[in-house]
Structure formats: C-alpha cells, structure tokens
Amino acid sequence: MSGHYDVDAVRKEFPAAERMTYLDSGFQAPLARPVKAAIDLFLREGLETAGPKSVWLDRVEQTRAKVARFLGVSADEIAFTKNTSESMNIAANALRLRAGDNVLMVHGDHPNNAYAFLNLQRKGVEVRFVPMTDVVDAASFRPHIDTNTRAISMSHVTFHAGHRFDIESVGGLCAEKGLHFIVDVMQAIGVVPIDAKAIRASFIGSGSHKGLLVPQGLGLLYWDSAHAELEPAYLAAASLAEIPADLIARPDKLTPAPSARRFELGNFNLPAIHALGASLDLIAQIGVENIQNHCFDLGDHLIAALDALDIRLVGPRERKHRAPHIYVVALPAAEWLGYFEENGVRVSPERDGIRVSFGMFNTSADVDRLIELIRRRGVKTSSKVAEKAA
Structure with missing residues (x-):
C-alpha cells in the first residue's frame, strides 16, 4: 500500500512489474492490462x-x-x-x-x-x-x-x-x-x-x-x-x-x-x-498528483539509501527542483548495467550513471531490491560521493 493510493492493486495491472524489478519507465512504461x-x-x-x-x-x-x-x-x-x-x-x-x-x-x-x-x-x-x-x-x-x-x-x-x-x-x-x-x-x-x-x-x-x-x-x-x-x-x-x-x-x-x-x-x-x-x-482513477507524490516518496527512500551507502545522486535532491520519478545513481553504466540485468532489475544507462525511473506501480520493495544488489556487490571508491568535490 501507499499513503496515496492502492499501489498493490495498480501493480496487478502491470504483469511485467511482477516478473522483474522494473525501474525503467523513463525509457518506456510496461504495458498495462x-x-x-x-x-x-x-x-x-x-x-x-x-x-x-x-x-x-x-x-x-x-x-x-x-x-x-x-x-x-x-x-x-x-x-x-x-x-x-x-x-x-x-x-x-x-x-x-x-x-x-x-x-x-x-x-x-x-x-x-x-x-x-x-x-x-x-x-x-x-x-x-x-x-x-x-x-x-x-x-x-x-x-x-x-x-x-x-x-x-x-x-x-x-x-x-x-x-x-x-x-x-x-x-x-x-x-x-x-x-x-x-x-x-x-x-x-x-x-x-x-x-x-x-x-x-x-x-x-x-x-x-x-x-x-x-x-x-x-x-x-x-x-x-x-x-x-x-x-x-x-x-x-x-x-x-x-x-x-x-x-x-x-x-x-x-x-x-x-x-x-x-x-x-x-x-x-x-x-x-x-x-x-x-x-x-x-x-x-488514480490521480496525477497521487502518482507524483507516490514517486516522490519512493525517491526519498532511494536517496536515503544511497546516502547510507555513500553513493552520489546525479542531479537535484530537493523536491522543488527534481522530478518525482527520475534519479541517476553515480555508478558507471559500463560496470553495473549488465549486473542489474542479470539479477532481474531493469534500469537505463545515462550520461553520468544508472538511471532509475519510477512508475505508478513501483513500491519501496523495488527500491530495496536495487539497493540490496548494490550492497551485495560493493561499491568502488571511484563511484562514491567523495567525487562530489570534483
């Protein structure tokens, strides 16, 4: 459930979201029933x-x-x-x-x-x-x-x-x-x-x-x-x-x-x-503002988890300047994209890292799955937030 609408019910309308961790709606949304x-x-x-x-x-x-x-x-x-x-x-x-x-x-x-x-x-x-x-x-x-x-x-x-x-x-x-x-x-x-x-x-x-x-x-x-x-x-x-x-x-x-x-x-x-x-x-039926607020909540959860791992977020952090649903994680795409794909997580490579993009069907468990994979593999020093001084 979400504080904004019944995400579990919405998720059932997107079979692909049940088969993989789909975090790539900024590229193309999965088909809804x-x-x-x-x-x-x-x-x-x-x-x-x-x-x-x-x-x-x-x-x-x-x-x-x-x-x-x-x-x-x-x-x-x-x-x-x-x-x-x-x-x-x-x-x-x-x-x-x-x-x-x-x-x-x-x-x-x-x-x-x-x-x-x-x-x-x-x-x-x-x-x-x-x-x-x-x-x-x-x-x-x-x-x-x-x-x-x-x-x-x-x-x-x-x-x-x-x-x-x-x-x-x-x-x-x-x-x-x-x-x-x-x-x-x-x-x-x-x-x-x-x-x-x-x-x-x-x-x-x-x-x-x-x-x-x-x-x-x-x-x-x-x-x-x-x-x-x-x-x-x-x-x-x-x-x-x-x-x-x-x-x-x-x-x-x-x-x-x-x-x-x-x-x-x-x-x-x-x-x-x-x-x-x-x-x-x-x-x-759901309401665009509800979708926006749900995605903002997921983004807050993602940012907090990245901060805990000392991984930089590319782009703005404040809600008033960021999109609710698009986040780029400072992990080299060449090193990480294949790893995520092998583990059933769909994301996109972007200029400065890996793009995570939410849809109305995503849940905090999807974010947790992404973070768990990052934690399991470990992050090289070159990818950490220490770069932000550069």
Missing part, C-alpha cells in the same frame, strides 16, 4: 468486421477530448503526432523564424528538441544555449534575451538527471517579452501535473510511451489557439479548413483548419490513440 485491452479490441474489430471506421474515428475524438481535459485546454487545441520529436519539429517550423532571429535553449537538454531548432540554422536562425544547472528558471534566460530573440524552447523534466525546471516562470518571461515558448513534457506527462494554460506556451509536445503508458508511435501537440498565425510548414487534405468532398485539390482553397487539426497529416495511429484513451482513464 487496460491499455492492452483497448489494443485487443481494435485488433478484434479489424479482424472480424474489417474495421468500423466511424466508430474508430469517434474514439479518436473522445481521446482528444480526454487529452484536452488532462492538460486543461480545449480539444480544438490538441493534435496527434508520431512522437515528441515530430511535435518539436512542427512547432519549430511553425514559428516563421527568419535569418537573424535567435532561439534560446538549455545546453544538454534532449537532443531532438535541439535538433528541431538547429535545423533552422540553414535559414540563418541562431540557436543559443544557456547553461544547465540544477535550477533553471526565468532568471536563467533573462540575461540572454536580445532584440532578435523570438522563442525559448526547453524540457519540463530532463531525461538524463531528473531536473524539473520552473517552466511557469519561463512562460511568464516569454509573455512579458513577447516570445514564443515551446515545451517538451515527454518525461513529465502522466507523473507531474501539467496545466498548459498556466505554462503560457505556444506549443507543448510529448510522446506517450512513458508516463502515458502507450506503446511507441504516438505523440501529442498542444497549440495555443490564440496564435492563429502559426501554421504548419506542410499541407494535406486533413490539415484544411475545407476538405473537398470530391478530394480534388483546389489551389484557391488552402486555408488551414481553425483547430490544431491543421498540424495533422491524415491517417491516425488508431490502436495507439485507443490505447491512450484507456491509459488516461487509468491515470484519472
């Missing part, structure tokens, strides 16, 4: 009826509405994409940046966020990187803004060390300076509560295979509809305000849809969207 059931239903309908297309598309819109409620926005402000990287590229190319403009980003943030904007260098757009520290907020960016700055783009939570940046203060700075704000919430969504309007972003992008529990291949894009001037850099019939009934292209009717559908390119990843509808129902 309700999510699998939604995919199975889609497959059975396709197998038995060749697909009730109108029913499937109705479910797409039901899921779009669920995503909108989840983020506190209108359904007309939600588009479905392939993944976070596509969402970031859509945003970068919709901003109408020109030669001489610059965009501010955080050095060492997710590379695919950066590449979306670095690709605009061919148009003469400059990308400037501010230093990454444990605390990144409006004050981190303010000194770097000049008359040619047009946007700030950043992650909410970092994948490599679990920083949780103060995106609301950065959004406030962008509003003050008239800048576009683009946020990657891939590592936060489903675990950290997100109020899209409070962030004041022009675009928010994400995938769905981590905290949203859906297999890879589905992304989300929130577009602030107040920015009607932001249009896609591509066009398809599905993107138009008026889709011709005879499907004959007409050069005089190219107005994009008034909704975020302007950023969609035709056929959807239907099974994944149906799965997302089921996962959002599961998350709603």
Whole structure:
C-alpha cells in the first residue's frame, strides 16, 4: 500500500512489474492490462468486421477530448503526432523564424528538441544555449534575451538527471517579452501535473510511451489557439479548413483548419490513440498528483539509501527542483548495467550513471531490491560521493 493510493492493486495491472524489478519507465512504461485491452479490441474489430471506421474515428475524438481535459485546454487545441520529436519539429517550423532571429535553449537538454531548432540554422536562425544547472528558471534566460530573440524552447523534466525546471516562470518571461515558448513534457506527462494554460506556451509536445503508458508511435501537440498565425510548414487534405468532398485539390482553397487539426497529416495511429484513451482513464482513477507524490516518496527512500551507502545522486535532491520519478545513481553504466540485468532489475544507462525511473506501480520493495544488489556487490571508491568535490 501507499499513503496515496492502492499501489498493490495498480501493480496487478502491470504483469511485467511482477516478473522483474522494473525501474525503467523513463525509457518506456510496461504495458498495462487496460491499455492492452483497448489494443485487443481494435485488433478484434479489424479482424472480424474489417474495421468500423466511424466508430474508430469517434474514439479518436473522445481521446482528444480526454487529452484536452488532462492538460486543461480545449480539444480544438490538441493534435496527434508520431512522437515528441515530430511535435518539436512542427512547432519549430511553425514559428516563421527568419535569418537573424535567435532561439534560446538549455545546453544538454534532449537532443531532438535541439535538433528541431538547429535545423533552422540553414535559414540563418541562431540557436543559443544557456547553461544547465540544477535550477533553471526565468532568471536563467533573462540575461540572454536580445532584440532578435523570438522563442525559448526547453524540457519540463530532463531525461538524463531528473531536473524539473520552473517552466511557469519561463512562460511568464516569454509573455512579458513577447516570445514564443515551446515545451517538451515527454518525461513529465502522466507523473507531474501539467496545466498548459498556466505554462503560457505556444506549443507543448510529448510522446506517450512513458508516463502515458502507450506503446511507441504516438505523440501529442498542444497549440495555443490564440496564435492563429502559426501554421504548419506542410499541407494535406486533413490539415484544411475545407476538405473537398470530391478530394480534388483546389489551389484557391488552402486555408488551414481553425483547430490544431491543421498540424495533422491524415491517417491516425488508431490502436495507439485507443490505447491512450484507456491509459488516461487509468491515470484519472488514480490521480496525477497521487502518482507524483507516490514517486516522490519512493525517491526519498532511494536517496536515503544511497546516502547510507555513500553513493552520489546525479542531479537535484530537493523536491522543488527534481522530478518525482527520475534519479541517476553515480555508478558507471559500463560496470553495473549488465549486473542489474542479470539479477532481474531493469534500469537505463545515462550520461553520468544508472538511471532509475519510477512508475505508478513501483513500491519501496523495488527500491530495496536495487539497493540490496548494490550492497551485495560493493561499491568502488571511484563511484562514491567523495567525487562530489570534483
């Protein structure tokens, strides 16, 4: 049990968590029974009826509405994409940046966020990187803004060390300076509560295979509809305000849809969207704040155990600056990853060690199993917290 919800009951929905110590939701969440059931239903309908297309598309819109409620926005402000990287590229190319403009980003943030904007260098757009520290907020960016700055783009939570940046203060700075704000919430969504309007972003992008529990291949894009001037850099019939009934292209009717559908390119990843509808129902039953608080408790337990072993935590320690669910342990991945795998513990290698990432189904016993394995093997001096002076 947890002080926030019945974790034992939730854990039963994730068979993989019963078969191994799964501490890798920051890479990909294990499949949950309700999510699998939604995919199975889609497959059975396709197998038995060749697909009730109108029913499937109705479910797409039901899921779009669920995503909108989840983020506190209108359904007309939600588009479905392939993944976070596509969402970031859509945003970068919709901003109408020109030669001489610059965009501010955080050095060492997710590379695919950066590449979306670095690709605009061919148009003469400059990308400037501010230093990454444990605390990144409006004050981190303010000194770097000049008359040619047009946007700030950043992650909410970092994948490599679990920083949780103060995106609301950065959004406030962008509003003050008239800048576009683009946020990657891939590592936060489903675990950290997100109020899209409070962030004041022009675009928010994400995938769905981590905290949203859906297999890879589905992304989300929130577009602030107040920015009607932001249009896609591509066009398809599905993107138009008026889709011709005879499907004959007409050069005089190219107005994009008034909704975020302007950023969609035709056929959807239907099974994944149906799965997302089921996962959002599961998350709603538990409550994102409860999931966040449960993961914070697990993180506190992990940090205390690492301190007892004199092992350094990479990244911030304080709750207000750290993600609830992502922790990097200063153990060399080359030396430790195989050992954990051999003993049935799933984690990820990261820049500065081993990443432990929690999901809604994890328990303190999972943390204890990890710590017991570390204690059993012993830790070399080079890996200990004595390094922190370096």
